Amino acid sequence: MNESRRLFVKSFGCQMNVYDSRRMADTLAPRGYVETASAGDADLVILNTCHIREKAAEKVYSELGRVRRLKEQAAAAGRRLMIAVAGCVAQAEGEEIIRRAPAVDLVFGPQSYHRLPELLARAERGDKPVDTEFPLDDKFDRLAAPSAAATRARGVAAFVTVQEGCDKFCTFCVVPYTRGAEVSRPVGKIVAEVERLVASGVREVTLIGQNVNAYHGDGADGRTWSLARLLERVSAIEGIERLRYTTSHPRDMADDLMAAHRDLPKLMPQLHLPVQSGSDRILAAMNRRHTRADYLQTVARLKAARPDLALTSDFIVGFPGETEADFAETLGLVDEIGFSGAFSFKYSPRPGTPGAEMADQVDEDTKSDRLRRLQVAIDRRQAAFNRTCLGRTVDVLFEKAGRYGGQLVGRSPYLQPVQVTAPASMLGAIAAVTITEIASNSLFGALAHAPAREPALLGAGA
Numbered sequence: 357m358n359e360s361r362r363l364f365v366k367s368f369g370c371q372m373n374v375y376d377s378r379r380m381a382d383t384l385a386p387r388g389y390v391e392t393a394s395a396g397d398a399d400l401v402i403l404n405t406c407h408i409r410e411k412a413a414e415k416v417y418s419e420l421g422r423v424r425r426l427k428e429q430a431a432a433a434g435r436r437l438m439i440a441v442a443g444c445v446a447q448a449e450g451e452e453i454i455r456r457a458p459a460v461d462l463v464f465g466p467q468s469y470h471r472l473p474e475l476l477a478r479a480e481r482g483d484k485p486v487d488t489e490f491p492l493d494d495k496f497d498r499l500a501a502p503s504a505a506a507t508r509a510r511g512v513a514a515f516v517t518v519q520e521g522c523d524k525f526c527t528f529c530v531v532p533y534t535r536g537a538e539v540s541r542p543v544g545k546i547v548a549e550v551e552r553l554v555a556s557g558v559r560e561v562t563l564i565g566q567n568v569n570a571y572h573g574d575g576a577d578g579r580t581w582s583l584a585r586l587l588e589r590v591s592a593i594e595g596i597e598r599l600r601y602t603t604s605h606p607r608d609m610a611d612d613l614m615a616a617h618r619d620l621p622k623l624m625p626q627l628h629l630p631v632q633s634g635s636d637r638i639l640a641a642m643n644r645r646h647t648r649a650d651y652l653q654t655v656a657r658l659k660a661a662r663p664d665l666a667l668t669s670d671f672i673v674g675f676p677g678e679t680e681a682d683f684a685e686t687l688g689l690v691d692e693i694g695f696s697g698a699f700s701f702k703y704s705p706r707p708g709t710p711g712a713e714m715a716d717q718v719d720e721d722t723k724s725d726r727l728r729r730l731q732v733a734i735d736r737r738q739a740a741f742n743r744t745c746l747g748r749t750v751d752v753l754f755e756k757a758g759r760y761g762g763q764l765v766g767r768s769p770y771l772q773p774v775q776v777t778a779p780a781s782m783l784g785a786i787a788a789v790t791i792t793e794i795a796s797n798s799l800f801g802a803l804a805h806a807p808a809r810e811p812a813l814l815g816a817g818a
């Protein structure tokens with residue numbers, strides 16, 4: 357039996373990173389690593405980094421300064437604290453991290469997580485391994501599955517990575533460089549992972565990938581399956597109540613995927629479909645390979661398939677060359693589509709991407725002003741969407757206890773957080789809730805029916 361050691365993993369950025377962090381913890385669990393909520397107690401700190409946001413690398417170096425002080429305090433107390441940097445900044449910076457932050461013991465990119473035990477063993481011997489290869493072996497095969505207890509502790513909604521990497525090369529994005537080319541996991545492995553999750557009480561699964569709707573995995577019949585076919589197969593797993601997928605590219609919204617929104621009752625009526633800009637000129641400069649009209653047509657077809665579909669999106673303002681007229685087209689698109697929510701960011705150049713080399717970069721003040729105006733428009737549309745829910749009765753999956761006693765927090769089909777007074781025994785249950793009040797970021801509701809006498813067991817089937 358391994359001696360118990362404490363692991364602290366800090367995830368930055370997207371859901372892919374949250375998922376990867378969990379799989380790293382699962383991979384280290386057989387080696388005696390138990391997760392701790394405090395970096396100060398840890399024997400191993402992993403920073404799982406993200407390269408999407410502005411000054412990502414600088415933020416990692418400043419975080420490393422804080423962790424280095426913890427390492428010094430641990431050493432003064434006679435304890436060894438190891439520091440690892442993972443994720444997209446690790447991939448992009450490689451050896452540079454060890455050079456600038458010598459307290460770091462190991463560096464590894466997103467394709468090397470399954471080699472973590474070997475890398476850690478080398479680091480313990482005093483090497484400073486840096487692994488940023490794109491190996492050909494299937495890292496998912498070699499990553500450990502979570503224990504039933506770990507799955508139960510993480511709740512009733514889970515992510516499953518089905519696809520990684522991207523071949524699109526949008527001119528602002530580092531993903532094709534940090535995560536590599538598109539790779540899809542085979543159907544059988546995804547189904548087995550979902551079945552394990554269901555056996556531990558999971559009821560909602562979100563299939564994730566950088567470009568998830570480009571999924572093209574090997575099916576058991578020897579053919580290549582689309583995301584739509586995968587969703588159909590996963591929705592047939594008994595015990596799965598809800599399905600989602602993210603993040604999608606507008607160009608990959610295939611006919612069968614749109615039809616899945618009509619045909620699969622478990623596929624929730626919510627879709628995150630980044631558009632980035634409403635201007636054709638800027639979409640072309642971004643190499644998005646779709647126009648504003650293409651996007652509108654895709655949305656119209658999706659709404660025809662599923663009329664209550666709630667759409668969310670991503671926007672970048674101040675891309676090089678963006679004029680006030682281009683920006684006005686983005687604002688117009690927000691109103692025309694009526695998104696139920698959106699993430700919006702100022703463009704910031706990523707070294708090594710074509711956008712960083714473009715002339716006519718937009719000045720910071722203009723970017724800030726446009727971001728503020730865009731966010732006002734998005735908030736207005738989000739509030740309008742939320743108001744349409746007032747008085748409606750929707751199914752809510754209760755995921756966790758609320759901040760106040762006697763309250764549970766769950767998600768509506770449209771992914772809105774909903775706070776409800778309900779007994780703790782309903783954690784993990786799906787119940788009809790009438791929406792009674794709207795706040796800026798969440799909804800409040802009341803159970804439409806008295807709770808059932810039989811409590812819903814979070815770990816049913818385990």
Ligand code: SF4
Binds near residue numbers: 530
């Ligand atoms: S499709 Fe998404 S992940 Fe791929 S390059 Fe474009 S923004 Fe990046």
